[in-house]
Amino acid sequence: MDAQSKRDFKNSLFGEFARIGKAMASDRRLEIIDLLAQAERSVEELATETSQSVANTSQHLKVLRQAHLVETRRDGTFIRYRLADERVTRLWLMLREVGETRLAEVGRLVDTYLVDRGKLQGIDARELKRRLKDGNTVLLDVRPTVEYQAGHIAGARSIPIGELAGRLKELPKDKTIIAYCRGSYCVFADEAAALLSSRGFQAYRLDGGFPDWKIAGGAVTQTLRVENYGGKLHA
Incomplete structure (x- = not known):
C-alpha cells in the first residue's frame, strides 16, 4: 500500500468512526439513548419524555439510525425504537463516566440541582x-x-x-x-x-x-x- 493509499484508508476509516461521535454530539440524542437503555419506545413516547415535538424527536432518531445506534420494529401501526445492542449502552455509560471524571461542571450541576x-x-x-x-x-x-x-x-x-x-x-x-x-x-x-x-x-x-x-x-x-x-x- 503506497503512502496515498494509506492516507485515503485512514481518512475513510476515521471518518466512519466520526459518524458515531457526530450522532452522539447532541444533548437531546444522548437523553434519547439514556431512555432507550431502559426500554424501547415509540417516537411519541420519546417526544413526551424529552419535552420535544414529535417532528424534532423524529429527526434525532433519524440521525441515530443513520449511525446504526438504534433499530426499529413495527408494533401494529406504531414504530418502536430500541438501542442496536448493549455496546451502545456501554458507550453511553463510558461517555458519562468520562464526563463525570473530566468535567468539573458535571459535579457542580449535581450539587446544584x-x-x-x-x-x-x-x-x-x-x-x-x-x-x-x-x-x-x-x-x-x-x-x-x-x-x-x-x-x-x-x-x-x-x-x-x-x-x-x-x-x-x-x-x-x-x-x-x-x-x-x-x-x-x-x-x-x-x-x-x-x-x-x-x-x-x-x-x-x-x-x-x-x-x-x-x-x-x-x-x-x-x-x-x-x-x-x-x-x-x-x-
Missing part, C-alpha cells in the same frame, strides 16, 4: 448484592412499569414512584428498602428513599441504575420478551 441527595444514604452494587443474600432487604424498582417489564434487577418489586405514596402498606417496615431507578441522574430513587424514610422505613437509594447493573453483569429478569427485528412483545 440534586441538593437533597446528600441527605440520603446510598449503597453501591456490591453492597446491594450482599444485602439481597441476607433476606432482610426489599429491592424496589420505582421506574415506570413498562421499563420494569422490559428488564429489571432480579428479585425487584415494581412500584412506580407516582404510586408509591398510595402503596406503602404493601412494604414491610421490618425490612430494609432499597430503591433504584434509571441511573445516576434520575431522581425517582431519591424521591422514593426520602418518602420512605419520612414514613418510618429504613430506606436507601442505589447508586447508579438498572443499565449500570445490567452492563456490570448483575442478574436481571425480563417480564416482556422482545423477539428479533419485526417481532412482537409477549407477556
Whole structure:
C-alpha cells in the first residue's frame, strides 16, 4: 500500500468512526439513548419524555439510525425504537463516566440541582448484592412499569414512584428498602428513599441504575420478551 493509499484508508476509516461521535454530539440524542437503555419506545413516547415535538424527536432518531445506534420494529401501526445492542449502552455509560471524571461542571450541576441527595444514604452494587443474600432487604424498582417489564434487577418489586405514596402498606417496615431507578441522574430513587424514610422505613437509594447493573453483569429478569427485528412483545 503506497503512502496515498494509506492516507485515503485512514481518512475513510476515521471518518466512519466520526459518524458515531457526530450522532452522539447532541444533548437531546444522548437523553434519547439514556431512555432507550431502559426500554424501547415509540417516537411519541420519546417526544413526551424529552419535552420535544414529535417532528424534532423524529429527526434525532433519524440521525441515530443513520449511525446504526438504534433499530426499529413495527408494533401494529406504531414504530418502536430500541438501542442496536448493549455496546451502545456501554458507550453511553463510558461517555458519562468520562464526563463525570473530566468535567468539573458535571459535579457542580449535581450539587446544584440534586441538593437533597446528600441527605440520603446510598449503597453501591456490591453492597446491594450482599444485602439481597441476607433476606432482610426489599429491592424496589420505582421506574415506570413498562421499563420494569422490559428488564429489571432480579428479585425487584415494581412500584412506580407516582404510586408509591398510595402503596406503602404493601412494604414491610421490618425490612430494609432499597430503591433504584434509571441511573445516576434520575431522581425517582431519591424521591422514593426520602418518602420512605419520612414514613418510618429504613430506606436507601442505589447508586447508579438498572443499565449500570445490567452492563456490570448483575442478574436481571425480563417480564416482556422482545423477539428479533419485526417481532412482537409477549407477556
